[in-house]
Amino acid sequence: MSQKFYLTTTLPYVNAIPHVGHTLEFVQADVIARYMRQKLGNDNVYFNVGTDEHGLKIFRKAKKEGLEIQDYVDKYAEKWKEFCELLQISYDRFIRTTDTDHIKSATEFWETCDEAGDIYKKKYEGLYCVGCEEFKTEKDLVDGKCPAHQKEPEKYSEENYFFKFSKYQNKLLELYKKNANFVKPKSKLKEMTSFVSSGLEDFSISRRKENLPWGVPVPGDDEQVMYVWFDALVNYITTIGYGSNEEKFEKWWPCVQLCGPDNTRFQSAMWQAMLMSAGIEPSDQILVHGMILAEDGTKMSKTIGNVVSPFDLIERYGVDAVRYYLVAGIPTFSDVAFSYKQLESEYRGDLQNNFGNLLNRIITLIKKREVEIDESRVDSNFKKKVDEYVENYTEFMDQFVLYDAMKKVEELGTYGNRYIAEEEPWAKNIRHEEAEEVLNNLHYLVRRMIVCYSPVLPEKCKKAEQALKNLENVILFEKI
């Protein structure tokens, strides 16, 4: 049986405007997906993205814009699809939580948790923050306001369904303990462990329909709809056939998930408990990427006006520079201040100079020297050396440490540039066979570079491959 790999991103709210953080997550995920396709074959990788389309916030925004809710979410879902296209995101499915199979799947999931005895009804009086889509305790509030949204929460008193989160405290801790890589990086796993250890409270998973008509109906209760988080999380299994195609589901589950630091809890605690309740094995791994801060190292904020728009970035630098920077220019799992200067220097240094330029040098020399390219002529020691870099790259990629993996490819390029300078295959006094060996070596090296870079720079690498095959000089990376 061949190995399968299923990767999913966290679904953004459909009405959010794509920012650099989303861009980071999408690009990281896409690079992983493309790498795994290289490794396992296209048919053995499934890559999920999509939009989260329920909830009070969306309901109200739609009203505000004067649109029917469905029209409203359709409009914004389209924008996210365009965003994916712009970024060259090679998803297998773009799921929307309003898709019919998702409604069905969420319903079935609810019923399963209910049968397991993990859903119960309870009268709840509380302060609800629409911004957070969450009930707040007095303790959470600062000056009577939600600290996250600077707004006074609304008083709600309603009877809702609750999920027995507390029941899974020990099981979650076992899960974390058993698998030290369950949440990556380790510091986030530690955070989760201490969060779960401190005690869990059951959370509310439904809303009264009269307050919020926009949601998945709770099965067997006409007056309630599912709380947006509950249904949204289920998308990870809907997309691979839960509730509609058992065989497909078995084939793909479990998944590797990407999420932002603010989402760690939902993905690695709540969602895992929900899966346990439904008798489904936990996710394979949660990868928590870093947070991109503004250039001064503080948080990006529209109010302060220091946000970086991905659309502007792509327009100014092109999609390759942006993709490359997000993967190779910033550490994969830690917070980092965004830097235009670094984006530019990574692009120039690594892509234009180290990689693109080397490719052209080699193409020109092969043409000028009229040497024959044949892999059997590659020196075995040289090959070994090159393969070492590639192996290091592979090890890092397999652990999803994209940043370190990219550094290895860059080092390989540096090695090539050093080698060509030492051997001087352009020198007049060099023998033909010698030049032939050197150029075969370099040809091999740059081909390996192309393979390693192609998950990040798919289009450019195709061009590079063509150029190398046809021995045509090419400017892969335009000046920026």
Place this chain on the structure above:
RNA sequence: CGCGGGAUGGAGCAGUGGUAGCUCGUCAGGCUCAUAACCUGAAGGUCGUACGUUCGAAUCGUACUCCCGCAACCA
């Protein structure tokens, strides 16, 4: 004491007990195949502060200072 992360040459980072390293930038030289690209060399750091452990600490301990995230639209 809510929880967590961090402070290393001009900038960004690596480095979990044994003579401080990488990338970019700067300066000097070399090469000419190449997208003024490439190669070599140099300058530049008492590793946030103070105590402590140790033959020896960027690395371990304690205290402190500052920054950031969880936690404003939000990955």
